[in-house]
Amino acid sequence: MTNFPKPTVALRVLGVQVSDKPLIETAQELRDLATWYKDLGAELEPGRVGERTSRSVPGPRLPVRVDVLDAILDIRTDTLMWEAELRLELNQGAVTNNDIERSLYWVADAVEKWPTDNRTKAIEEISHSTSKRHNQVKILLGLEQRPLTARLRCPHCAKSLVIKLDQGLLLCRNHNCRCAAEDCDCTRGKGHSWTETDWPRLGLLLDTPRTD
Numbered sequence: 001m002t003n004f005p006k007p008t009v010a011l012r013v014l015g016v017q018v019s020d021k022p023l024i025e026t027a028q029e030l031r032d033l034a035t036w037y038k039d040l041g042a043e044l045e046p047g048r049v050g051e052r053t054s055r056s057v058p059g060p061r062l063p064v065r066v067d068v069l070d071a072i073l074d075i076r077t078d079t080l081m082w083e084a085e086l087r088l089e090l091n092q093g094a095v096t097n098n099d100i101e102r103s104l105y106w107v108a109d110a111v112e113k114w115p116t117d118n119r120t121k122a123i124e125e126i127s128h129s130t131s132k133r134h135n136q137v138k139i140l141l142g143l144e145q146r147p148l149t150a151r152l153r154c155p156h157c158a159k160s161l162v163i164k165l166d167q168g169l170l171l172c173r174n175h176n177c178r179c180a181a182e183d184c185d186c187t188r189g190k191g192h193s194w195t196e197t198d199w200p201r202l203g204l205l206l207d208t209p210r211t212d
Helices: 023-042 066-089 100-113 121-140 196-207
Strands: 148-153 160-164 169-172 193-195
Touching (some): 193 196
Antiparallel strands (some): 148 160
C-alpha cells in the first residue's frame, strides 16, 4: 500500500498557485511525453518536421536542431528531479535511473494515484511544467502549429495573447492568470482561451477600461 504524505498547509496561503486541472490529465501528458521522447531524438537532424525557431542559432547550419536538443535535456533533467522529489514525499528510497521513458511512466503513475485533496507544491510544479513541455514537444514534432503573438493584451492580466490559427483560438500565455468564471479553463492551469465565436465578447472586454 502506498504511503502518501500527510496533508500539507493550504498552498494558496503560501503563495503557490493551485490548479483545478485533474491530475489524470497531467498523468496522460506525462505518458505522451514518454511516447514522444524517442521521436525527439529523430528530430535532432536539421530539416526534419519541426521548423527552425528563434532558439535556433543564426548563421551556418548546425549539425543538430538546438531547440530540440534543449527540450530533450530539459525533459531529462525535470523527469529525474520529479521522480526523486516524489519518492522522497512517498518515503520511498532513491533509485539510480537513467531510463527517462521509464521514469516518465513512473511519475505519471504516481501523479495519477495522488490524493486530489493533497496537491503538494511538488505536484503543482509537475502539473504546470508538464503542460508547458507537452505543448512545446507537440510543436517541435510538427503535431501542432506554433502559436503567433497577437497585438492584444489579456483583459484579466494584461499579458500578451497568442493565436493558434489551426484551432481558431486566442489564448492568454499566462498560465497563472485567473478570472471569476468557475468554468473557465484558467482554473485548470491552461490559461484563458477564446474560440472564434467568443471573439466579439473578447472585443467588448478589451474595450472596457480596467479598474485596478
